[in-house]
Each structure stands twice: as structure tokens, then as C-alpha cells.
Amino acid sequence: MPVSSVVISCRPDKATLVESLLIVMPQLEIHHRLENGCLIAVLETETVDAEVSLFKEIMQTDGVFDVRLAYHHFEDLQELQT
Amino acid sequence: MDLSRRDFIKTTAAAAALAAATGGKFAVGSADAAEDSSGLKWGKAPCRFCGTGCGVLVGVKDGKIVATKGDPKAPVNKGLNCIKGYFLSKVLNGKDRLTKPLIRRGGKMVEASWDEALDLIAAKFRESIDKNGPDSVAIYGSGQWTVFEGYAAAKLFKGGIGTNNIEPNARLCMASAVTGFMTTFASDEPMGCYDDLDLGDTYFLWGANMAECHPVLFSRLIDNRLKNPKVKIIDFGTRHTRTSQMADQYIKFTPQTDLALLNGIAHVIVRDKLYDEKFIKNHAVFKKGKTSIGYGLEDKFKFVDDPKPITFDEYKEFLKTYTPEYVSGLSGVPVKTIEEVAKLYADKERKVNSLWTMGFNQHVRGTWANNLVYNIHLLTGKICKPGENPMSLTGQPSACGTAREVGTFTHRLPADMVVTNPEHREKAAKIWGVDPKKIPDKPTYNATEMFRALDRGDIKVVWVQVTNPFQSLPNLNRYRKGARKGDGRFVIVSDIYPTRSTELADVILPSASWVEKEGVFGNAERRTQQWFKMVDPPGEARNDLWQTIELAKRLGYGSLFPYNYVEKEIWEEYRLFNAGQGKDLAPYEAYTKARGLRWPVVNGQETLYRYAEGHDPYVKPGEGIKFYKNKKDDGKAVIWARPYEPAAEAPDRQYPFWLCTGRVLEHWHTGTMTGRVPELKRAYGAAVCEIHPDDAKKLGIKQGGKVKLSSRRGSIVLTADLRGRGKAEKGNIFVAFFDENKLINELCIDAYCPISGEPDFKKCAVKLEKA
Numbered sequence: 001m002p003v004s005s006v007v008i009s010c011r012p013d014k015a016t017l018v019e020s021l022l023i024v025m026p027q028l029e030i031h032h033r034l035e036n037g038c039l040i041a042v043l044e045t046e047t048v049d050a051e052v053s054l055f056k057e058i059m060q061t062d063g064v065f066d067v068r069l070a071y072h073h074f075e076d077l078q079e080l081q082t
Numbered sequence: 083m084d085l086s087r088r089d090f091i092k093t094t095a096a097a098a099a100l101a102a103a104t105g106g107k108f109a110v111g112s113a114d115a116a117e118d119s120s121g122l123k124w125g126k127a128p129c130r131f132c133g134t135g136c137g138v139l140v141g142v143k144d145g146k147i148v149a150t151k152g153d154p155k156a157p158v159n160k161g162l163n164c165i166k167g168y169f170l171s172k173v174l175n176g177k178d179r180l181t182k183p184l185i186r187r188g189g190k191m192v193e194a195s196w197d198e199a200l201d202l203i204a205a206k207f208r209e210s211i212d213k214n215g216p217d218s219v220a221i222y223g224s225g226q227w228t229v230f231e232g233y234a235a236a237k238l239f240k241g242g243i244g245t246n247n248i249e250p251n252a253r254l255c256m257a258s259a260v261t262g263f264m265t266t267f268a269s270d271e272p273m274g275c276y277d278d279l280d281l282g283d284t285y286f287l288w289g290a291n292m293a294e295c296h297p298v299l300f301s302r303l304i305d306n307r308l309k310n311p312k313v314k315i316i317d318f319g320t321r322h323t324r325t326s327q328m329a330d331q332y333i334k335f336t337p338q339t340d341l342a343l344l345n346g347i348a349h350v351i352v353r354d355k356l357y358d359e360k361f362i363k364n365h366a367v368f369k370k371g372k373t374s375i376g377y378g379l380e381d382k383f384k385f386v387d388d389p390k391p392i393t394f395d396e397y398k399e400f401l402k403t404y405t406p407e408y409v410s411g412l413s414g415v416p417v418k419t420i421e422e423v424a425k426l427y428a429d430k431e432r433k434v435n436s437l438w439t440m441g442f443n444q445h446v447r448g449t450w451a452n453n454l455v456y457n458i459h460l461l462t463g464k465i466c467k468p469g470e471n472p473m474s475l476t477g478q479p480s481a482c483g484t485a486r487e488v489g490t491f492t493h494r495l496p497a498d499m500v501v502t503n504p505e506h507r508e509k510a511a512k513i514w515g516v517d518p519k520k521i522p523d524k525p526t527y528n529a530t531e532m533f534r535a536l537d538r539g540d541i542k543v544v545w546v547q548v549t550n551p552f553q554s555l556p557n558l559n560r561y562r563k564g565a566r567k568g569d570g571r572f573v574i575v576s577d578i579y580p581t582r583s584t585e586l587a588d589v590i591l592p593s594a595s596w597v598e599k600e601g602v603f604g605n606a607e608r609r610t611q612q613w614f615k616m617v618d619p620p621g622e623a624r625n626d627l628w629q630t631i632e633l634a635k636r637l638g639y640g641s642l643f644p645y646n647y648v649e650k651e652i653w654e655e656y657r658l659f660n661a662g663q664g665k666d667l668a669p670y671e672a673y674t675k676a677r678g679l680r681w682p683v684v685n686g687q688e689t690l691y692r693y694a695e696g697h698d699p700y701v702k703p704g705e706g707i708k709f710y711k712n713k714k715d716d717g718k719a720v721i722w723a724r725p726y727e728p729a730a731e732a733p734d735r736q737y738p739f740w741l742c743t744g745r746v747l748e749h750w751h752t753g754t755m756t757g758r759v760p761e762l763k764r765a766y767g768a769a770v771c772e773i774h775p776d777d778a779k780k781l782g783i784k785q786g787g788k789v790k791l792s793s794r795r796g797s798i799v800l801t802a803d804l805r806g807r808g809k810a811e812k813g814n815i816f817v818a819f820f821d822e823n824k825l826i827n828e829l830c831i832d833a834y835c836p837i838s839g840e841p842d843f844k845k846c847a848v849k850l851e852k853a
Binding site: 001002004006007029032034036038040044048051065069070073074075 | 088091092094096098099100101102103104141143148149150151152161162163164165167168170171172297298300304305308328748
């Protein structure tokens with residue numbers, strides 16, 4: 001299962017709303033909330049496909065204007081392929 | 083993976099994101115330790131995809147890549163990547179990677195040894211050269227060639243074989259930017275850098291969907307706007323995109339009328355005396371060129387401009403036509419908006435930037451569009467200053483570093499030099515150790531003409547490296563058929579996966595990619611970035627540099643490549659071209675440590691702003707701004723009188739819609755890498771046909787229904803999309819070109835800018851029917 005971390009940018013005044021919308025998404029854990037409205041989340045999914053879908057879902061969430069990928073670990077995928 | 087290791091990785095991932103989001107304030111441990119506590123060895127590399135040049139750290143364990151992260155030390159992206167970061171995990175590991183050379187025998191591709199394949203290629207080259215001359219063989223590369231690969235190809239073909247038959251696919255994406263820079267400043271590539279995204283307050287985007295195609299740079303713009311309420315983003319476009327949604331203002335215009343709009347903006351600036359008179363007097367001259375210059379639709383089309391100096395008054399007279407009312411009539415942009423935009427451009431309290439990509443470049447008057455946007459910055463003096471610059475963005479990781487700086491075009495030599503100049507040929511020949519007469523003094527074919535020549539049979543042997551022309555060329559049917567016409571034609575394709583080009587090849591060579599080899603790329607802000615090989619390529623795959631040098635040896639040109647540490651020695655040789663030319667590069671060693679350096683690099687210092695005193699070491703104290711590369715105009719830049727002229731093919735009764743092609747967030751270019759990952763392919767599986775709901779209603783087309791799209795050159799059946807994240811304007815259709823099963827480029831016209839040779843993938847006439 002791949003693991004990735006993302007930085008989610010949203011309007012500071014919408015950060016609470018965004019957090020409440022994201023927190024219900026399975027496979028996503030919010031680790032930090034910064035003063036400027038950025039949320040730090042870890043995505044843990046079965047496949048890269050699911051990671052990409054989740055990334056796009058976050059992007060389309062009301063109040064979110066940007067999502068960026070910080071870290072992507074996919075050691076298990078390598079194990080599956082070999 | 084056990085639970086404790088999994089938890090450890092999750093903590094590491096969260097820490098990396100936190101560190102990047104806080105600019106390292108909460109960094110945990112060393113971000114780029116050679117080997118971290120989880121047993122991963124990390125190495126730096128620029129991202130494999132677009133021209134932004136984001137820094138990536140690649141984590142390797144037991145000889146395999148198992149992790150990637152945004153490089154916190156990389157100034158471009160500061161530890162964060164876009165969605166394409168996910169693609170890096172698998173693009174090297176697709177199940178159908180090419181791992182053995184393949185030779186066509188009896189209509190089938192059969193495995194062969196490297197010696198067999200290379201001996202056959204060399205024999206075909208020799209046979210064709212002996213029978214038809216050196217101009218019957220060619221190499222077609224790309225802005226994804228490493229600097230070493232592009233340099234070796236140019237040296238072999240121009241200095242060894244003795245033909246100028248070398249072109250990159252960058253001709254299809256960046257050539258108009260090059261000729262724009264060359265005609266205005268006499269030197270390619272921008273004066274500013276990405277720092278302008280943080281330092282400016284007014285951003286005009288022209289034909290650029292940055293949010294999807296350059297997301298990391300767009301993020302920098304959005305971050306700037308969050309910190310500074312003065313920041314405005316104005317998106318000029320012919321299609322409503324994710325960028326338009328995020329912009330403060332979206333201004334739609336009729337395709338091709340950007341030329342009129344740019345002149346309209348200049349008209350208002352001149353009419354209302356909003357220009358910077360002192361700047362113009364000291365730093366600009368005025369010129370006009372030929373008009374009604376054609377569209378390159380005929381084979382062997384030739385065009386030579388005839389620049390003539392004009393006065394400021396004559397330029398003012400030229401602009402008189404472009405009243406806001408006249409421009410509004412052509413473009414559909416309200417008069418009031420044109421007036422407002424012009425005033426915003428000229429506002430002395432604003433730091434103004436223009437950013438553009440393919441909307442300007444893939445344009446039958448692409449050079450002119452580039453000239454016209456520079457005009458506005460030169461009229462207002464908003465150029466060569468931190469936070470105030472025009473900036474052409476690139477689409478490929480080394481369109482600048484390799485195609486443009488090494489000069490892998492038919493007419494070019496490294497460092498802005500051209501084959502038509504005897505002194506330039508002399509210099510190149512001296513560095514290469516060949517007779518100057520070996521380098522032909524005339525360019526041969528631009529990319530489109532190269533494949534026309536293959537179709538006609540004037541070119542018999544073509545080697546394609548790191549690109550997919552038989553999906554990406556316009557008017558594709560002609561060139562796909564041409565490649566398989568027989569009669570001595572022989573096509574070689576080096577790639578990492580089967581593509582729509584390998585299916586037409588006589589020999590397929592398996593290549594190494596990205597961190598499977600050592601490389602250097604150069605990004606859109608003049609930043610040169612190096613990486614080392616980190617993993618082995620699969621099977622017998624070898625890098626394209628090795629492949630080219632092996633051909634050279636078999637053709638008797640092995641002495642051109644007398645290297646031990648090939649990459650480093652090529653770099654040091656290549657640097658000789660750039661030294662003292664305002665394009666200086668650092669010794670190889672410097673790039674192995676730095677997260678890239680922006681040239682010119684003089685005395686170990688990179689240059690953020692070209693032509694500007696205090697930044698550019700070539701500008702002497704007291705000169706302020708000096709466009710020193712334009713010696714023939716006394717170090718001044720050129721403001722061009724370039725008119726509006728219509729597109730090569732506009733909608734009519736038979737074909738009533740404009741067709742525009744482009745990219746989407748999930749896929750990169752022809753999808754040969756992103757399309758290899760089955761999960762990603764499902765995320766945006768097939769190209770769709772974006773239609774305005776009103777147009778769809780008139781034709782009885784519903785969301786998700788099948789439509790037949792046709793031009794004078796071909797037809798294609800697609801699924802209608804009326805409410806995707808990209809929204810076509812009325813009378814316009816948009817289709818992405820990544821889908822190998824839906825070759826939209828079969829419909830595109832192969833008209834090109836007569837000055838740059840770059841085709842117009844953004845405008846042709848099509849009809850739409852319910853399928």
C-alpha cells in the first residue's frame with residue numbers, strides 16, 4: 001500500500017470547514033493544521049490510482065485551492081511487481 | 083511491510099510535508115541525507131516531466147526506487163511536487179518496458195542483439211548517404227533529451243555526417259518563443275526567473291492553463307496572492323480552465339485575435355502617453371518586417387523576413403488601426419476591458435508580468451505574438467526588474483537546456499549560434515575538431531518539413547529519440563503513411579515503451595530513462611540541473627547517448643567522442659561554446675552539488691536577471707539595463723510593428739467550429755509514460771470532446787454521448803463533455819492530445835509560423851456531428 005503526504009492550501013477562514021469535509025474521507029489522516037490555513041495530511045491507499053483519485057477529490061473540495069505532494073512511498077508496489 | 087515500519091513511513095511523510103509547508107521551520111532530520119534511518123539512499127534529480135524543473139529526491143532501496151519526495155532544497159518547488167509526482171513511482175516500471183532491441187523482419191518485430199541492430203542501422207545510414215547524400219538521413223529528438231544526448235546528436239550529424247538534418251520536437255512547442263526572443267533581444271531565453279512569481283503583483287496569463295500544466299508555478303502565484311491582496315491574476319484565453327476559475331479575471335477572446343489585442347493594448351498605452359519615454363529612448367528601437375507572410379502549407383516553404391527600421395512616430399501610426407473599438411470587433415473583448423487592461427499594464431504602481439505557453443507559441447504568427455507582448459513590456463519599461471518581466475514557460479524538462487541552448491535545430495549551433503554564419507561554423511568546428519567545411523552552411527528542414535521530406539522520399543533514414551512524432555505531428559495521416567511508404571525508407575525509434583511511433587519503426591531500441599542514466603536538464607528560468615544515475619535500466623536498455631556514440635563509431639566518427647567520463651567531458655567541451663557569450667556555464671562539479679544554477683554563471687555566481695546592472699555581470703556599472711546581445715542595434719531591444727493577420731484556416735459553413743488541442747492534468751504530452759500506469763489511465767482514460775452546452779443543444783448532443791469530429795484532414799469519434807473542468811467557449815472545441823487511441827492530431831492542420839516553423843495546434847476548422 002502506497003503512503004503519501006500532501007499539503008492542502010485553503011482560505012484560512014475556510015480551514016475548519018475544509019477539515020470537517022476531509023476528516024470523513026477514509027484513507028486520509030490530517031496531521032497538522034497551520035495558521036495560514038494549510039493542512040498537512042497523509043494518504044494511505046491500496047493503489048496509486050486511489051491516491052490520485054483522493055488527491056483530485058481533495059482538490060475539488062469546497063474551500064481548497066491547491067494540493068501539493070510532499071512525499072510518496074511505494075515500497076510495497078515494488079514488492080508486488082517483483 | 084510491518085505495522086511499525088508503516089507507522090514510521092507515515093510519520094516521515096507527515097514530517098516532510100510539514101517541513102515543506104513551513105519552509106523548513108519544522109524540519110525533522112536531514113531532508114536529503116545520503117542514507118536515512120529507513121535504509122533508503124536518496125539522490126537529487128529534476129522531475130522527468132514538464133519544463134518547470136521541480137527538484138525531486140529519489141529514494142532507492144536494494145537497487146529499486148521505492149520513494150520520491152519534493153526536494154526541500156530546490157528553489158523551484160521548495161519541497162512540494164504536483165500530482166505528476168505520483169506518476170514518477172511507476173513510469174519506469176510499466177510491465178511493457180522495452181528491454182531488447184527489435185528489428186522488423188517479415189512485417190514482425192523480432193528480438194535482436196545490440197550489435198545486430200546497430201550494425202543494421204549503420205548499414206542503412208551508409209547506404210543512404212552513399213546513394214543520396216548526407217541530407218537523406220536525419221535525427222529527430224526532443225526537449226527530453228539530456229544535454230549530453232542532444233549535444234552528441236548535433237556533433238555527429240552536423241560535425242560528422244555533415245548534414246543539418248537534426249530537429250527536436252521543441253519545434254512543435256517552443257520555436258516561436260525562440261524566434262520571439264531572437265528577433266526582439268538577439269538572444270534566446272528569458273531575462274527574468276521564477277522569483278518574479280513571488281515578487282510581482284500583476285500577472286497576465288496568455289494562452290496558458292498554468293493550474294493544470296504548470297501547477298507548481300501556479301501555486302507560487304496563488305501563495306503570493308494570499309500574502310498580498312494587491313495581487314491580480316488576469317487570464318486571457320479561448321477556453322475556460324481551472325486557471326480561469328482561480329484567476330481574478332477571465333477574458334475570453336476569439337482565436338487568433340491575441341495579435342490584435344496586444345496591439346490594442348499598445349494603442350491605448352501610446353494614445354494616452356502611458357509609456358516610459360526615457361526607457362524607450364535608452365533601450366528600444368522600432369522595426370517592421372514583411373506582412374502577409376503565408377502559412378507554410380506548401381512543401382519546401384521558405385520565408386526570409388526583411389526587417390526595416392522605423393521611427394516611434396511611424397510605430398504610432400501603425401498602431402492607429404488598433405483602436406479598442408476595432409480590436410473589440412475582432413476579438414469579442416469589450417472596449418472597456420481593453421482600456422482597463424492597458425492601464426493595468428502601464429500602472430506605475432504595479433509590478434507587471436506576462437506569462438504564456440502554447441497559446442502564443444503554437445500559432446501561425448507565433449513569433450509575432452511573442453514580439454507583441456515584449457512590445458508592451460518595452461513600452462512601459464516593465465522588464466529586467468525583480469518582479470516585472472515577460473516570461474515564456476516551457477513544456478518539456480529540457481526544451482531550454484537541450485533543444486534551445488545546445489541548439490538541436492537544423493539552423494542552430496550551441497549558444498545562440500547559427501549555421502549560416504561562417505564565424506559560428508568556424509568556432510563550432512574548432513571545438514569539435516572538424517573541418518569547418520564539414521558543417522553545411524544552409525539549414526535543411528524544420529520538424530514539419532522533415533517529415534514531409536520523409537513522405538516525399540527526400541529523407542530515407544530517420545532516427546527518432548525520446549519523442550513520439552507519429553502521435554504529436556499535425557496533419558498526422560500524411561506523416562504516418564509517409565513513414566511506411568517503403569522505397570528505401572527506414573525508421574528507427576528509441577524509446578522506453580511501445581508507442582504510436584514504435585509501431586511504424588523498422589528498428590526499435592530500448593532506452594534508459596531519467597535516473598537510469600546520468601543527465602543534465604535546463605528549465606524555463608535558465609536553471610541547469612544535474613543528476614546521477616541511481617538505478618539500472620531494465621533488461622538490455624541503454625541510454626540514448628550511448629546509442630548515438632555507437633552509431634558514430636560504426637560510421638567512422640568515433641574520434642568525435644574520445645571520452646572516458648563521457649557526461650563530464652561532454653559538459654566541459656560544451657561549456658567552451660558558452661563562455662564569454664552571456665551564456666556562461668559552471669564546471670560540471672558545481673552542478674553535482676547545487677540545486678541548479680541559472681546562467682550566465684560567472685565566477686561561480688548565477689544570474690537572476692539578465693541585462694540588468696547589479697544582477698548580470700555583462701552589464702557595466704552605470705549602464706542600468708543593457709540588451710548587450712543585440713549588438714547590431716547598439717544594445718537595444720526591438721519594438722516590432724507586427725499586424726493582426728488571420729489564422730490559416732478559420733471556421734466556415736462547412737466546418738463551423740474552431741478546434742484547439744492541449745494537455746490535461748493527469749497526462750503528459752502523448753501519454754507514453756502516464757498512460758502506462760493502468761490506474762492513472764482509468765483516472766482520465768480517454769480524450770473527450772469539450773463542447774459548449776449551447777452548441778451541443780443545437781446539435782442534439784448530450785453529456786457522455788458520442789460525437790464525430792471532422793476536419794478537412796480526418797475524422798474521429800469521441801465522447802462529448804459539456805461540463806468537464808475545462809469548458810469550451812461557444813463555437814470552440816477542445817480535445818487533449820495524450821490519447822494514443824484517439825489521434826486528434828489527424829485533424830490538425832500543418833500550417834506553421836513562417837519565422838519559427840512552429841505549427842498551429844490551437845486553430846483549425848472542424849465540424850461536429852452526433853455519432
